[in-house]
Amino acid sequence: MNHTFDAVAFTEIIGQLEGYANSPQAKEKIRDLKPYLDEGELKRNMRDTTQARQMLDLLGTPPLPVMEQVGRIVEKAVLGELLLPEEMEEVGMFLAAVRRMQAYLERGKMHHIPAAFYSDDLSPLTELKEEIERSVRHGRVDDHASGALWGIRKEIRGLEEKIKDKAESLLKNNKKYMSEAFVVTRNHRLCLPVKKEYKSRVPGSVIDSSSTGATVFIEPETVARLQDQREILLVEEDCEERKILYSLMDMIASQEPSIKGNLETLAKLDFIFAKGKLSAQMEAREPAINTEGRICLKDARHPLLPSESNVPLQFEIGGEKRGMIITGPNTGGKTVAIKTVGLFTLMAGCGLHLPCAYGDVAMRNLVLCDIGDGQDLADNLSTFSAHITNVMDILRRATRDSLVILDELGSGTDPAEGMGIAIAILEELRLRGCLYLVTTHYPEVKSYARKHGEIISARMAFDRENLRPLYRLEMGKSGDSCALYIAKRLGMPGHMLKVAAGEAYGDIKESLKQELGLEQKEEEGIKRIYEPGITVMKKRTESTDVSGIFSRGDSVSVEPAGEPGIVVKPADLKGNVLVQVKREKRLVNYKRLKLRVKADRLYPEDYDFSIIFDSVENRKARHAMERKFQAGREVKVEEY
Structure with missing residues (x-):
C-alpha cells in the first residue's frame, strides 16, 4: 500500500495527523494507520472522529498531557529502582493532567457526546497525586515531606548561619593576614584566604592554595567543628529523603495497573482528538460509509491544494457504473481529480473526515494506483515498462472490492499499440467487476466506453475563449484535446x-x-x-474517387488499434468504407484502413459473402424463401 499512499498523497495526510498527537503511542498508531476491513470497526472509528470534532467545536482543545516518560518511570518503580525527585514530580504532573482531562470529558457528557464517557476509564489517583505534590516540589524533596526532614533541614540552616557568621568574624578580626576581603569555599568547606607568610597566625587546616602559591585557604578550627556537625546532618537529611522517595515509589508501583490504564486511555483519546483536529483544520465532515461499491463526492476539495486555486470536485460512481474514463486536455486537472478520489477513499476507510460538502464512500479492501511515470533508473525501466509492471501487479491483486486508479493508460509507447493495450487492460478490469478510474487521450478508448453500459465517460472542462483549463469534472461527456x-x-x-x-x-x-x-x-x-x-x-473533396482502393471481402486492419476486419462495401464518395469488425458493421475512413489480404486470395470466385455478413436467422430465412414462398417470413435486405 505504500506506493498507493505516496501516489495519492495519503502519506502527507498521515504526517499532518501525526503532528496533532502528543503521545508516542498515538503517533505510532497513526503511522500504522490503514483502511479498516471490518465495517463495524470502521464505523466506530468514524464516530469517534465525529465526536472528537464535536467536543473540539464546543469545548476547545483538550488538556492532553505529554506522556513520553511516565511509562518508563512506572516500570523503574516496579523494578525497585529509586526514582529521582523530578521523576516523581513528572508522575504527579501526569496525574494532575488526568484529572483535568477527566473534568474536560465531564463537560462533554453534559452535551451528551458518547466519546466523553471515556472519562469513566480514567483513574485520577487523587491520594497518590496529593502525596507527590506534598512531598516533591521544583525537582527536590520538599521540607514538609516529613516532620523529621523539616527538623533536620532547620538544624542545617541554623548551622550554616553560624558557620557563615563565625567565618566572617574571623575574617574581619584578622584582616591584615588576609589576601582577600571575603570568605571562600574550597572542597565544600568554608575557608579564609590567608597570605602564605601568615598561615601560622590563623589556627586551622590548610584545605587548598592559589595557583601562584601566594594564598592558602585555611578552614579555622572553630568553623571546622561546626562544618563537621553540618556534614552529619546532611547524611541524616539524605537518609530521610531516600526514605520518603522509597515510600512514594512503592505507592507508584502499587498503582501500576491504574497508571498504565490511564496511559492507554489517554493515548486512545490523543489518537481520537488528533483526527478531530485534522477534521477542524480541513473544515471537513463525516462521510457516509457503504458496502455497495458506491462513491459520491460533492464539492470535494483536495486538502493539500491552496484554497484559492482549489476547484471543488463533483464525482459519482457505483451501482451499474463500475468504471469511469476521464478525458480532456493536458494540465486540465484529470490527475488531481483521480488522486482526490483515491485519497478520499483511503481517508474515509481510515475513519477520517473528508473536506467536502457531502461524501458517501464505499469500503475498499485495496486502493491500487498507477500514477506518474514510475521510471526507476536503478532497474533501467522506461516509462512504458514501469507502467506495465505496475499495472500487472495491480491486476494480480485487484478484486471486486478494490478501487483501481490508472493515469494516462497506455502511454509511453507507440500510440496504436498503446491504445490496444489500454483497451485490453480496461476489459480485464471490467470483467473483474472492481471500481476503476482511468485517464486517457485515446479516442478509441472513448469508443470502448460507449459500448459498455457499466462505464461512464467524463471530461475536464476547458475554457475555449480564454484557452485555459477549468479543472471541473463533467460526467457523462467525452473530452478532446481541443488542439x-x-x-x-x-x-x-x-x-x-x-x-x-x-x-x-x-x-x-x-x-x-x-x-x-x-x-x-x-x-x-x-x-x-x-x-x-x-x-x-x-x-x-467529397467527390474524390477512392472506391477502387478496397474491395468487398478484403481483409483489413483498422488503425491505430489494429483491429482485424472485413470490407463489406467499398468506399463511398466521402472515402468511408463499410467494415465488419467482430460482427459489428462500421463506417471507417479509408485512411484508417490497412490492407492485409485481398479478397481474391481468400475466397473462391462467386463466394457467397452472406455467410460472413448475414445473421444466421436471415440466411435461413433467405434459403427457405428461395425454395418456396412462405407467408409471414421476413428477409432483411441490406445494401452492401
Whole structure:
C-alpha cells in the first residue's frame, strides 16, 4: 500500500495527523494507520472522529498531557529502582493532567457526546497525586515531606548561619593576614584566604592554595567543628529523603495497573482528538460509509491544494457504473481529480473526515494506483515498462472490492499499440467487476466506453475563449484535446486548419466546420507564398474517387488499434468504407484502413459473402424463401 499512499498523497495526510498527537503511542498508531476491513470497526472509528470534532467545536482543545516518560518511570518503580525527585514530580504532573482531562470529558457528557464517557476509564489517583505534590516540589524533596526532614533541614540552616557568621568574624578580626576581603569555599568547606607568610597566625587546616602559591585557604578550627556537625546532618537529611522517595515509589508501583490504564486511555483519546483536529483544520465532515461499491463526492476539495486555486470536485460512481474514463486536455486537472478520489477513499476507510460538502464512500479492501511515470533508473525501466509492471501487479491483486486508479493508460509507447493495450487492460478490469478510474487521450478508448453500459465517460472542462483549463469534472461527456480550436485561437489560418482537420478526420463534420470557421473566407495571417515547382497539397473533396482502393471481402486492419476486419462495401464518395469488425458493421475512413489480404486470395470466385455478413436467422430465412414462398417470413435486405 505504500506506493498507493505516496501516489495519492495519503502519506502527507498521515504526517499532518501525526503532528496533532502528543503521545508516542498515538503517533505510532497513526503511522500504522490503514483502511479498516471490518465495517463495524470502521464505523466506530468514524464516530469517534465525529465526536472528537464535536467536543473540539464546543469545548476547545483538550488538556492532553505529554506522556513520553511516565511509562518508563512506572516500570523503574516496579523494578525497585529509586526514582529521582523530578521523576516523581513528572508522575504527579501526569496525574494532575488526568484529572483535568477527566473534568474536560465531564463537560462533554453534559452535551451528551458518547466519546466523553471515556472519562469513566480514567483513574485520577487523587491520594497518590496529593502525596507527590506534598512531598516533591521544583525537582527536590520538599521540607514538609516529613516532620523529621523539616527538623533536620532547620538544624542545617541554623548551622550554616553560624558557620557563615563565625567565618566572617574571623575574617574581619584578622584582616591584615588576609589576601582577600571575603570568605571562600574550597572542597565544600568554608575557608579564609590567608597570605602564605601568615598561615601560622590563623589556627586551622590548610584545605587548598592559589595557583601562584601566594594564598592558602585555611578552614579555622572553630568553623571546622561546626562544618563537621553540618556534614552529619546532611547524611541524616539524605537518609530521610531516600526514605520518603522509597515510600512514594512503592505507592507508584502499587498503582501500576491504574497508571498504565490511564496511559492507554489517554493515548486512545490523543489518537481520537488528533483526527478531530485534522477534521477542524480541513473544515471537513463525516462521510457516509457503504458496502455497495458506491462513491459520491460533492464539492470535494483536495486538502493539500491552496484554497484559492482549489476547484471543488463533483464525482459519482457505483451501482451499474463500475468504471469511469476521464478525458480532456493536458494540465486540465484529470490527475488531481483521480488522486482526490483515491485519497478520499483511503481517508474515509481510515475513519477520517473528508473536506467536502457531502461524501458517501464505499469500503475498499485495496486502493491500487498507477500514477506518474514510475521510471526507476536503478532497474533501467522506461516509462512504458514501469507502467506495465505496475499495472500487472495491480491486476494480480485487484478484486471486486478494490478501487483501481490508472493515469494516462497506455502511454509511453507507440500510440496504436498503446491504445490496444489500454483497451485490453480496461476489459480485464471490467470483467473483474472492481471500481476503476482511468485517464486517457485515446479516442478509441472513448469508443470502448460507449459500448459498455457499466462505464461512464467524463471530461475536464476547458475554457475555449480564454484557452485555459477549468479543472471541473463533467460526467457523462467525452473530452478532446481541443488542439484545432487552440491552434485557431493562436492564429493558425483557415487553409492550414482545413488541411489539419481533413487529415485528422477525413470527412469534416458541419459542426466542426462552423466551430473552426472553415466556411468563412480565408482570414489574413500567414501569407501563402510558394516556391515555383512545389506541388501544393490537394484539398480533399467529397467527390474524390477512392472506391477502387478496397474491395468487398478484403481483409483489413483498422488503425491505430489494429483491429482485424472485413470490407463489406467499398468506399463511398466521402472515402468511408463499410467494415465488419467482430460482427459489428462500421463506417471507417479509408485512411484508417490497412490492407492485409485481398479478397481474391481468400475466397473462391462467386463466394457467397452472406455467410460472413448475414445473421444466421436471415440466411435461413433467405434459403427457405428461395425454395418456396412462405407467408409471414421476413428477409432483411441490406445494401452492401
